[in-house]
Amino acid sequence: xxxxxxxxxxIPEPALGRLHRYQLALRRLRREKKLLVASARLxxxxxxxxxxxxxxxxxxxxxxxxxxxYEVEWLLAQxxxxxxxxxxxxxxxxxxxxxxxxxxxxxxxxxxxYQVVGVFDSNPARVGHRLQGMVIRHMxxxxxxxxxxxxxxxxxxxxxxxxxxGAELCAAAGLRGLLNLAPLPLRxxxxxxxxxxxxxxxxxxxxxxxxxxxxxxxxxx
Numbered sequence: 001x002x003x004x005x006x007x008x009x010x011i012p013e014p015a016l017g018r019l020h021r022y023q024l025a026l027r028r029l030r031r032e033k034k035l036l037v038a039s040a041r042l043x044x045x046x047x048x049x050x051x052x053x054x055x056x057x058x059x060x061x062x063x064x065x066x067x068x069x070y071e072v073e074w075l076l077a078q079x080x081x082x083x084x085x086x087x088x089x090x091x092x093x094x095x096x097x098x099x100x101x102x103x104x105x106x107x108x109x110x111x112x113x114y115q116v117v118g119v120f121d122s123n124p125a126r127v128g129h130r131l132q133g134m135v136i137r138h139m140x141x142x143x144x145x146x147x148x149x150x151x152x153x154x155x156x157x158x159x160x161x162x163x164x165x166g167a168e169l170c171a172a173a174g175l176r177g178l179l180n181l182a183p184l185p186l187r188x189x190x191x192x193x194x195x196x197x198x199x200x201x202x203x204x205x206x207x208x209x210x211x212x213x214x215x216x217x218x219x220x221x
């Protein structure tokens with residue numbers, strides 16, 4: 001297999017999500033004892049074209065062999081090296097309400113080599129209780145955990161009204177990135193990399209697409 005060196009910052013943002021899907025597909029193939037995979041098969045598993053697979057993989061310097069494809073184990077190693085630090089990658093969850101509790105029990109974190117090292121909340125009624133085997137800690141303990149574990153990433157699962165204040169506390173504690181699950185964009189002056197995940201927005205898009213598909217079907221009938 002050939003490798004063409006690329007800097008981490010060279011990977012376009014739209015490709016990052018697809019590269020993650022390729023990782024999941026490759027782990028599935030590894031479990032099935034597959035040694036090689038063609039770009040067409042990898043695209044089929046990830047829901048994209050073979051040409052897009054080859055273009056995305058070139059972003060991490062992974063070039064397959066014509067007529068052979070990619071070695072599964074080798075390609076997994078290249079994606080691991082390019083996309084993330086050595087596993088497992090530690091995470092913290094900010095907010096121990098219903099959403100935070102669901103995230104704490106999300107088994108795929110372990111499967112995808114992420115490890116939840118703490119759950120935090122500012123509500124005295126929650127602090128000290130156990131959640132998925134972990135004791136819920138007060139937010140003031142976050143700097144200690146950051147220092148002890150080197151964790152850089154957090155999942156912000158608090159109400160929208162508390163999101164900005166929560167982000168400020170996370171930045172002060174030493175976190176560097178947040179996945180914001182509050183239903184409003186996060187506006188903060190804190191020096192953080194923030195990704196927004198809005199489930200209602202995704203549902204709106206899904207609902208619209210289903211409605212369009214239904215209308216097309218009626219028109220064909």
